Amino acid sequence: MIVRPYGDSTGDGMVQVSFTLPLPAGKRAEGAAAQLAGRMGIDPAMVVHARPIGETHTFFVVYGPVSHLVDTSTVTVVERDHPLLTPAEANQAIRRGLRRRLVVVGACIGTDAHTVGIDAILNIKGLAGEKGLEYYREMRVVNLGAQVAVDDLVDAALAEQADAVLVSQVVTQRDAHLHNTRTLVEAFRARTRAGQRPLLVVGGPRFDESAAEALGVDRVFGRGTTPREVASFLVHRLVPAEVSDEVPA
Secondary structure: OEEOOOOOOOOOOEEEEEEEEOOOOOHHHHHHHHHHHHHOOOOOOEEEEEEEEOOOEEEEEEEEEOOOOEEHHHOOOOOOOOOOOOHHHHHHHHHHHOOOOEEEEEEOEOOOOOOHHHHHHHOOOOEOOEOOHHHOOOEEEEEOOOOEOHHHHHHHHHHOOOOEEEEEOOOOHHHHHHHHHHHHHHHHHHHOOOOOOOEEEEEOOOOOHHHHHHHOOOEEEOOOOOHHHHHHHHHHHHOOHHHHOOOOO
């Protein structure tokens, strides 16, 4: 299927973009913003919002049409290849397949102090009407919170004999989320034998879900991920297939 962006009417190609330029607010800055948008392919480009950020920077919102088309047959995404389980189904699979509780250790690592993401997945209150992993009777959850050093997370995961380690990263300046993830992978590689480390799962709004192999982790989750999606993945990867496959989809 070939599609175009939708703005005021079907197929009009209208898009809206926002960005900041290191220029003081004024006519010249707005002209620069329109020129930049034009080079992006927005023609004509309308600067619909300009707000100064201090004395030297300006934030812009630009609106206008593009001629680009999208062929949806060429779009590649990470598709879920396993059933989306209810808490009861996940508990049943863990109980039958592991015959013990599945241990999950989670944290925000490095200087990241944003616990909203990890809490949404782990805490019992959950997200968007779904209970977090603490709600699952057959899971034991250890939430280490924010600004956890990588070595401390590895220590905790090994001490708790974790089956899975979940890491949330919201701070992404200068690709901090990628650096922290690679540091975590190397730390586990140095302290565990091949095939013995916990399942490593990372998530956050700026992660590319297709980058798991490149980062050395088992799964990357992007924005909007729910506790049920994470729980289903953990069951899929950690419970013997002959057991998890028997659970209704």
